[in-house]
Amino acid sequence: MRILHTMLRVGDLDRSIEFYTNVLGMNLIRRSDNEQYKYTLAFVGYGNEKDGAVIELTYNWGVSDYEHGGAFGHIAIETDDIYATCDAIKAKGGTVTREPGPVKGGTTVIAFVKDPDGYSIELINKKDAGQGLG
Ligand SMILES: C[C@@H](O)C(=O)SC[C@H](NC(=O)CC[C@H](N)C(=O)O)C(=O)NCC(=O)O
Numbered sequence: 454m455r456i457l458h459t460m461l462r463v464g465d466l467d468r469s470i471e472f473y474t475n476v477l478g479m480n481l482i483r484r485s486d487n488e489q490y491k492y493t494l495a496f497v498g499y500g501n502e503k504d505g506a507v508i509e510l511t512y513n514w515g516v517s518d519y520e521h522g523g524a525f526g527h528i529a530i531e532t533d534d535i536y537a538t539c540d541a542i543k544a545k546g547g548t549v550t551r552e553p554g555p556v557k558g559g560t561t562v563i564a565f566v567k568d569p570d571g572y573s574i575e576l577i578n579k580k581d582a583g584q585g586l587g
């Protein structure tokens with residue numbers, strides 16, 4: 454077994470696709486409408502679904518926002534250079550909510566970015582990925 458995707462309900466699919474592709478550098482892998490149940494799916498990621506986990510953006514037609522509650526944490530993305538990546542995200546209008554630096558209580562360098570719906574995306578430097586707090 455393996456992790457295939459994480460599904461996020463979004464309020465504006467084109468806004469989210471723009472963010473995940475143009476700001477975070479992902480590819481739009483596939484998009485599909487479900488006319489009967491009135492929703493559209495868009496799969497985004499850095500490779501295809503056979504190579505690794507992706508994000509399934511789900512738009513329920515006519516639903517523009519959701520209660521996020523306090524339980525969801527984040528999706529983590531590995532990056533070769535977290536400082537340059539955060540600069541690039543800001544230059545493209547993205548919101549870095551936690552600047553790069555060692556995780557509290559550890560040495561792994563992390564940062565946080567908010568997506569257009571307010572979901573948190575964690576960035577982890579490649580050299581630290583898989584090291585936990587380091
Ligand atoms: C393609 C696969 O990865 C899916 O997740 S589609 C599953 C399907 N999704 C939806 O219905 C999304 C819209 C829904 N209103 C929502 O917000 O979750 C699903 O959950 N189907 C239910 C079923 O029993 O088939």
Ligand code: NI
Pocket residue numbers: 458460509
């Ligand atoms: Ni799914």
